[in-house]
Amino acid sequence: MSELLKCAGCNWRVIEPDEDVTEDENGYANKRCADCQIQDCTCGFDDGLITLVADWETVSDDEGCTISPDMLPVIITVKATTKDEAIEAASDKLQAHFGTSVDALFETRIERDFWFGLNETDAFLRLCAVLQGSPAVIDEDAFFTVLS
Incomplete structure (x- = not known):
């Protein structure tokens, strides 16, 4: 099994690599984990x-x-x-x-x-x-x- 990648938001190794999810030179995934996505979510609402x-x-x-x-x-x-x-x-x-x-x-x-x-x-x-x-x-x- 592949090693988990670090989330750029929380630094935890919780993201499984696949063909769409890659890592940078520091082991961070090119996307955030589900918990960080929920916290950062604006749910498609217009700002302002x-x-x-x-x-x-x-x-x-x-x-x-x-x-x-x-x-x-x-x-x-x-x-x-x-x-x-x-x-x-x-x-x-x-x-x-x-x-x-x-x-x-x-x-x-x-x-x-x-x-x-x-x-x-x-x-x-x-x-x-x-x-x-x-x-x-x-x-x-x-x-x-x-x-x-």
Whole structure:
């Protein structure tokens, strides 16, 4: 049996040589082991994209009763490197998409800070997930409002 090759990531001799896997002069394989590949994986996501998944907070209707808005959850993909940048960019997208008046939210003077409760405002949306990249969304039955 052939001697195992060293992984360039972790230095362990765990890679079996074959016709596609060769070694350099120091005994390192031309690929990483499975553990290092998983750690380094970006899973095909585009760098610089963050996807936010959010659902609607409760709001007060015209009579002052607390209700859940009859609106679809939102999935928003934006160019950003941090969660905070993503929330800022998503707020801009939401403002452009919904505008300043949304009947289901019983609000006619919506500002961009209201969407995620920026600057100590009451939030319309509750952040449910933050994902790196732009995942493929299967929304055949229109279960979400998708903004990308």
